[in-house]
Amino acid sequence: MSILVVTEQVGGAWNRMTFEALAAGLEMGRALGHPVAAAVLGDRIESLETELAARGVERVVSLRHPLLATYTPDAYTLALAPAIRTLNPFLVALPHTYQVRDFAPKLAAALDRVFISDLVGFRVENGEPVFVRQLFQGKMNADVTFTGQPPYFVSLQSGAFRADALPASASPAPIERPAVRIDASQIRIRPGERFQEAKRTVDLASAEIIVAVGRGIKEKENLPLAEKLAQALGGELAASRPICDNGWLPMERQIGSSGQTVAPKLYVAVGISGAIQHLVGMKGSRVVVAINKDANAPIFEVADYGIVGNLFEVVPALTEELAKTPR
């Protein structure tokens, strides 16, 4: 039995979460006493194979086919399902990317297996793996175990495992290239080019101070409260997803997995509960301040300073206090 890490690349460039998944796979391999293999999918991927072979894995499984050059859930499942059947691993570990969310449930179902998605932790108890994942948008954690037969499918949340723990191999691992059989008629989806929406007018990534608002602001009419605080701090105004979904602020001001990733000197989260989709976009900030009425909001898990209270009182008080002592 082994552990198989399925890596992710787009156009020859790794998704950075690949290395976190590799590090997690190697950690699980050590804890469970299983060798670790890594799979890579694509068409012309020689350099990726070589790179992977030097990343501490026992072997590389390279699935190459012209129909794997561009991702589709059909082609990925058709390539991976037979490879996994042959390898019969104990565990299949994937980075929890948008692409993995698109095909991993299908792949597991095609093999009549289940998939525990978006893990934040892992440990071994009595020789059995126990997986930690979040419930209720990060407000609770749960220890989860598989009860059926392996292979078990898991995906790892962004930032949950450290990629810098990844060892270099003493000698490169062997690269296997099993035959991939896919016919163009089996691909039901025609994917178009990847693109970005109209040019951004605000560059949040370079802002030193960001004041971000969430659902707690309640109504669009209340936004000036946060805007004034941002002005007083000399920072930019940003928001969590629901605010931009409502059209209260333009999408370009959205922080999180589907928006921008920022790492300012100071991040002030106003009325943001801190769902993981938001946290991944801002947890690299140097100092995080959270203002929220709910003391159990997950945002406090990443905050350096917190005020548990009514933002409609606290935010104007901050703005006024700042006005007293000009910067």
Added chain:
Amino acid sequence: MLILICLKQVPAKDSLLRIDETQRWVRETDLSYEVNEPDAFALEEGLRLKEKHGGQVVVLSAGPARAAAAIREALAKGADRGIHIEDEALARLDSSTAARALAAAARTEPFDLILTGLQSDDLGWGQTGVVMAELLGIPHATIIMEIEKREDGIRVKRELEAGWFQYLEMPLPALLTIQSGINKVRYATLMGIKKAKTKELKRLTPASLGVALEPRYQIRRIYLPQKSKQTQLIPGGPREAAAALLEKLRFEARVL
């Protein structure tokens, strides 16, 4: 178009979450319930497609008796009829088993398009729709922000990470998981609520669909997450706390 919307009833966002005696779930007596937010966007998208292209919108939910309220709400907003797969155990079942039950019900009619939210706000597996598509043998796409009906199928806009998108084309029947914010959801009108009472709501059970509820993983324990950072909570009234916070940001953290 015959459109199927799969929706889930979940604990309301501002619910008080307290761990129950089994330590495997939260105390249900504390909870109020609502339609899972991404599913509400899926319903709205289905209603808009029907208004534009004609057809019917059917709402399907698997859950305990209380989930009927979520279906009624969808009927009040304009869905034509509902199907409720009722079983107490369905409330927190793994997405694979839930998908099995939903797919079995979906198979009974020739649906052109199946829509559901990209994930649930409670368990958040984010898998049910994709597993359903695989079980039904139809193509799917996830995290969809736009749907356009075409002569030979649909063209959809899929959200990728970090502000990137992609258009995809696929034939029907197909299944799409819908991202929050794809549209602006409507409210039910008084007339709609009245009409909903006369609309068909079919009740099924997992047994009647031939689906065994055999979970293949289990939640051993739930608990509050541990903090990764030591948060300094600043006490006092708004004015006092604001002054103390700025003091700390200036002289301790030195970011101002």
